[in-house]
Every structure is written in structure tokens, then in C-alpha cells.
């Protein structure tokens with residue numbers, strides 16, 4: 001299992017949080033997603049065999065919620 005916590009500056013409301021949680025949890029291998037509207041922080045957990053930070057980041061960029069760093 002890999003866990004990563006990062007900031008997504010484009011989070012502005014509860015709708016953003018729902019979108020991120022829904023989209024990321026549909027990514028194969030992702031086991032947990034928690035996003036927070038106030039802190040704009042997202043915590044994602046995935047199994048290393050099927051997902052990766054690269055895939056998580058690409059998906060977030062695709063839906064216009066790019067992570068702040070890396």
C-alpha cells in the first residue's frame with residue numbers, strides 16, 4: 001500500500017471534494033480517498049500493483065484538479 005497526502009489548490013467547495021473522491025475511487029487499485037474542502041488537502045491510498053502516483057496525478061490533471069507539487 002502507498003499513501004500520499006497533497007494539496008489541490010483548485011478545491012473550492014464540497015462539489016470539488018465529491019468530484020475528486022468519486023473520480024479517484026474509480027481508478028483501478030485505489031483503496032481510499034479523502035479530500036477536505038477547508039484545507040484543500042487530499043489523501044489517497046492505493047495498492048502498488050495496479051495504481052501509482054503517476055496515474056493519480058494524471059487523472060487529477062485531466063479533471064482540472066492538479067496537485068500542488070510533484
Ligand SMILES: [Cu+2]
Pocket residue numbers: 011012013014015016017
Ligand atoms: Cu467546488
